[in-house]
Amino acid sequence: LIDRLLKGEGNPTHIFDKELGVYRKVEAKDIVILLRAPSNKASIFENALMSRGIGAYADISNNFFEALEIQTMISLLKIIDNPLQDIPLITVLRSPIVGLSLDELVYIRKASEVGCFYEALQVYLGIQGGEESASDDVSYEVYQEETRKKLHHFMELLMRYRDESSEFKTEELLAKLYVDTGYYRYVTMLPTGAKKKANLELLKKYAAEYEVNNHGKLFGFLQYLDKLSETSEGLKEAKLVGANENLVRIM
Numbered sequence: 001l002i003d004r005l006l007k008g009e010g011n012p013t014h015i016f017d018k019e020l021g022v023y024r025k026v027e028a029k030d031i032v033i034l035l036r037a038p039s040n041k042a043s044i045f046e047n048a049l050m051s052r053g054i055g056a057y058a059d060i061s062n063n064f065f066e067a068l069e070i071q072t073m074i075s076l077l078k079i080i081d082n083p084l085q086d087i088p089l090i091t092v093l094r095s096p097i098v099g100l101s102l103d104e105l106v107y108i109r110k111a112s113e114v115g116c117f118y119e120a121l122q123v124y125l126g127i128q129g130g131e132e133s134a135s136d137d138v139s140y141e142v143y144q145e146e147t148r149k150k151l152h153h154f155m156e157l158l159m160r161y162r163d164e165s166s167e168f169k170t171e172e173l174l175a176k177l178y179v180d181t182g183y184y185r186y187v188t189m190l191p192t193g194a195k196k197k198a199n200l201e202l203l204k205k206y207a208a209e210y211e212v213n214n215h216g217k218l219f220g221f222l223q224y225l226d227k228l229s230e231t232s233e234g235l236k237e238a239k240l241v242g243a244n245e246n247l248v249r250i251m
Contacts, residue, residue: 005026031249032251033045050190054191067199069200072097074203077174080173083118084119090117098151099150104147125155157180165217174203
């Protein structure tokens with residue numbers, strides 16, 4: 001329904017703008033989804049709208065750890081600490097940081113169906129257990145060559161970050177990851193970029209506070225986040241969206 005309204009295919013197609021004193025087309029900021037009470041359903045609506053290219057903002061304090069940008073960056077930190085973790089590794093590979101498709105993940109898994117996904121990735125790239133797989137299908141090989149280029153670059157970065165993680169403070173490492181991966185710039189281009197940027201800045205702030213109070217490194221910080229994520233309240237997301245931004249509100 002919202003998609004049709006914004007395309008001018010629903011009813012109404014125009015509304016009266018009191019500030020301008022004229023009728024104009026319906027925009028996202030004219031639409032509000034009202035929920036009976038604060039709940040995790042808000043993020044479901046928000047993600048569903050954004051998947052259709054409709055800017056949306058849940059005006060409800062959601063759990064910090066449920067924000068996609070936070071899940072992505074924590075997953076990256078986890079595989080820097082220990083790459084032999086399937087879910088964090090696949091999360092990063094599927095994210096804009098690497099940008100693999102589901103088909104590409106299947107090809108990697110087929111390279112070695114025994115062991116963890118990181119080991120299959122090494123076999124796929126010819127780093128471990130033999131040479132890179134080949135095929136008589138030229139188009140398939142061209143497609144795979146592009147995939148391998150992306151993955152070789154990612155593996156080089158991952159190895160470098162693993163070396164640097166023992167030297168850098170976690171806050172400094174995060175700042176470096178934001179820039180090097182282009183992920184911080186990516187989220188700024190999204191409809192709710194201001195909120196996502198604020199969440200990423202909060203993650204850096206929590207890392208800095210942890211190090212001041214605990215003098216710990218990456219592994220300790222990840223354990224600290226795991227404990228926080230298991231609490232009933234956890235941490236709240238940043239709320240940073242202006243009243244005039246052209247977004248569907250979920251309240």
